[in-house]
Amino acid sequence: MSLLEQISTSLQQGEDKQVFELTNEAIAEGIPAKEILDNGLIAGMDIIGEQFRKHEIFLPEVLLAARAMYAGMDQLKPLFAKEGIPSIGKVVLGTVQGDLHDIGKNLVGIMLKGAGFDIIDLGKDVPPEEFVETAVREGAEVIGMSTLLTTTTPMMTQVIELLKEKGFDSTIKTIVGGAPVSEELARDIGADSYGYDAASAVDRVKELIG
């Protein structure tokens, strides 16, 4: 088994220490960082994502694999110092103002990162302006908003309206999710997409970015 295959396999087994060591070994052997990322870490996460979708493995196993992926990525980071870790798109993510729930948002962020996206996680209780300003400043393609309460869904509308007001609604797409959010509500408030769960959020963001 090649070193990159070993990284992918250890990642799938959630062995973060092994992934850490193997990634260092691959760096020492002179394998380009981008190759380690794509053919080791992301390749492993792709398999995990597929198995999760098919209900062959479950959330805790996905999260153990994600930790292993982060362990490897941390080793690669300095090698990408200037331009940052290459990604397939940039997403600004957060729980909207007035809400402090972040487990759902965190799971979405972990899955997106595992699929190769660059995630700027603003945390929870995020004001509408912060979503928009960060997305514009960082050149993000997507803003992802999460909430668990019906009372805070109007905050999602505010972000979408602010984007329109500032003329960024055609360049920065929005996706919303969380317990009180539905496909219908997403449409009603003018969001570009809706994610039912973390796995579908990945598919939807990929669609948005094209």
Added chain:
Amino acid sequence: MNTIVQFELSDILPRPEAVLQDQGVPGDRPVPDRIDAVFTQALDIFARSARPTGTISELTAEELTPIFRGEGENEADALLARIYHRADNLALFALTMGSEVSANIEKLFADNDFAAGSMLDSVASLAADKASEVFEARFFQDLSSRGLITPEHLVLGYSPGYCGWHISGQKKLFEYLEPDRIGISLNDSYLMTPLKSITGLLVSGRKEIHQCEPHFGYCSSCKHRSCQERLARLVS
């Protein structure tokens, strides 16, 4: 009278199968060792950091009316509206697992220990649910010892945010019960901190008053269909 209760950990610890089910792990398959290890880790952190506390206060239907009306946002056919006037005894409660559990969940996520963080979140949510069942049982026993319960009686809890009782009902409930005395606060979006907290109304009455067909307009948007289990208790 407003009573403060410290829950026994052994009374509220959720069953492993319930936690794993909450994590999406089906009960009909063997649990992989590494998932089992994460569960044990989460349970251990919960046992060390939970401070399960509640407050409960009996009140009359007349006292409840303005609290239930809240900010005037309830659904016209809110379930409780047709129940509480027919009840024999009522009590408002609030309970929390404490802030340290939530801080630990956050810390685990910050340390990239996502599996343990998510598992601890499930453990704490289910423990909060169990604590509200403990309140139901205690209220039942208390009324029983006062001769206020017959074999036909059942105590069930109803919460703002469920069954047409709008979540903004939290405001008046907080004004009456003052759960800040046990460390629970409410923000402008009606969100309680610590997150693992529950409020509600305990309704004691003959079983038939709780009877309903869960086909209200608001049922379609409810993502937490615990009503079937609750209704099953009417026949048991």
